[in-house]
Amino acid sequence: MRAAHVLRWPAAVICAVVVSGCGLGAGGTVPLEVGPGSVTPTPGLEGVAVTVGSKEYTEQVIMGYILEYTLTAAGADVRDLTGIVGSRSTREAQLSGQVDIAYEFTGNAWINYLGHEKPIPDSREQYEAVRAEDLERNDMVWLAPGPMDDTYALAASRQTVERTGVRTLSQYTDLVKGDPAAAKTCVDTEFRARQDGFPGMAAAYGFDPSRAQTPILQVGIIYQATADGDQCDFGEVFTTDGRIAALDLVVLTDDKQFFAHYNPSVTLKRDFFDAHPEIAEVTAPVTAALTNEAIIEMNKQVDVEGRDPSVVARDWMVTQGFVTAR
Template sequence: MDFWERRIYYLQLFAEHLLLSLGSLLAVTFLGILLGVTVFYSSKSRKIILPLINFLYTIPSIAMFGLLIPLVGIGLKNALIVLIIYGLLPIVRSTYSGLKEVPSQLVEAAEGLGSTPIQVFKNIYFPLALPSILSGLRITVVMIVALTGLAALIGAGGLGQAIFRGLNTMNTGLIVTGSLGISLFAILGDQWIGQFEKDESLLRVISKNATKKHRNRIIFPSVLVLIAVIGALIYLNPVSSKNSETITVASKPTSEQFILGEIISQTIENNTDIKVIRKFGIGGGTTNIHPAMISGDLDIYVEYSGTAWLNVLEEILPPNNQINYETLNQIYEEKFKLKWLGLLGFNNTYGLAISKNNSEISTFSELANKSQEFTFGAEFDFFERSDAFPGLKKVYPFDFKKLEEMDINLRYQAFEQGKIDAVDVFTTDAQIKNLNLKVLKDDKNYFPSYEAGIVIREEIAKKYPEVEKLLSNLKGKISTEKMQQLNYEVEVEKKSPAEVAQNFLKNLKN
């Protein structure tokens, strides 16, 4: 039922995954074979190209996506570059190995009969190296299809988006559908390339000596791929997406951000003719979204005052830890040409939580005194940010028995399974209610306020004044309790962020 209700969403992800994978594969095939031939004929280039490709391949793919953001931004360009880089090694290696293994006596015989170097390559080297090249290509297909799943982290779309959204909202159906979809793509891609290997079908077609059976073995599946590509292009309609009347809304990879992103998107769609492009669940959150806002790749997203002040502006907190909104907005406008459209009304600050069964501890200080008895778990970001654990330890003498770093969306599962017994929380988290957690009092007032507000590029605000007015109407409309309830509906009741946002906006009108 969930699949059928989300069929339009899944269809879009399938189309995006197909086009991104196939586009990368075509580029990798052409460039990889070209480089493989180059390193075969040139020992100098071999000493440079092969070590370089090997080195790039050792860099974790998820890190490569992040490293390219300052250079090319987020989205399609970034994804294509990374996929091409990682797809090169098998193709270059297999091409070089295939050419190297061609018997030298055949080459000498051809040269002895007066064949030119081009004729030798065309009639001897390439045909005999082709099985090795195709073998490398089959590996590359599976690799690219799988890596395309990670492209969702930088807003490039694809089936990985379903997986990450499922992890972020604790929706198993999304995770399973996205995973099975990627697996299906990989299997079909492998089988498609495999048809070129069988009985040397490709060589037969090239030499024009193929029977109808051999031609059909290649032509039929290739025609199906072509039809699928055309269908995906028509469905996604990239030409219309470049329409000037578009706004790109982004979100961080949390349930709350998905909901807020939908509230913004639906508010625009319901009241204007502007097309909204959703870039939700971008990995790295502010670290990657803020630069993309400045470069113009993204137009609107929800940020938190504490994050903006400490991590973006890198300012020192005021003595009372209360950030002045007007000052924050003024600096954003002057420094980044970005504008805050008021605060939404809730404060999603950090907190620490333990089980309610532990009645002896109610404050951070009390937890610090008994911290050696607890295993503390939090997301990677919490251990890295200066305003989180590093700074927290300077105020409270925490000395936990063990620290567990994990994805932000897995920490509650770890708590439920007993792997950790103290966890960092956000005050609007649905799992606080669901797991019956006790949120401890920050008795030394370490954590500042993290009030949510909509940030928009000034250029977009001026271009679409009606959008600024519409979104400004959301100011103060979502309380902390309301946001926690909306998160609960997504994470526990398994409603989609779009449905929850739609109901919220409907109730807002009444």
């Protein structure tokens, strides 16, 4: 997971590695004021208390703010719980009712929350399967998905690609089997353990993950370390991260299509949705505008240019005409 800018989140949020052990509190206020644009005050949402959550990495925090500004413009009384550390903690916060609404990714839920080992290759079928099973098992409603697809990948510098000739994960597998010292692969703790991460990838491509050298780094450090090529020959990346282009990294082709589709969807518990069905109509055009190009640009502004994610999210919403700045 991307970890840049974690230190700017409130201490009450940072401590939420284990939700039940820390307690998330009531949340904070929305960081910036916005007014209606194409999103207008909506009967049924005006004055309704809504707590918005997100995970702690850049992209999720941006999307959390986007959701907050959307609901604020619709008239809701929004509380901010963006920046919860870890997928599991964020999910537990939703299931327990500490978070009312959040963006989640289809592939993440299919593999890590619902316990499946293999993703569904078609992104629409993946969404429909997650929507049906999560509703049945956990009373979790998934609204219409967005077009962006933020999935895991391995990347390398152009110099490493030229030196090794590795451009696909099958070629990477051959390198690991033949010369593991030439395939040092920097990963974070989650990717090294998750079945939609390194262990599952190794099984799909037919190599022993213990044979690979996998130094553990924070995701925010992996990109630069991979570009430098000293500590990492290859590195775990997310396909919508703006640092891939900024650092001229080459993403290896997933030629066996192992990595799941990660399309975003607004998720909320069934009882909250039943009480406030207007949320589906209000959020649908915003989610539909979340393309790879849009989120890559926003991620780049935060992770490369150093802009505040709350400002980046607000400016994108204003540019799209969804809200107005105040």
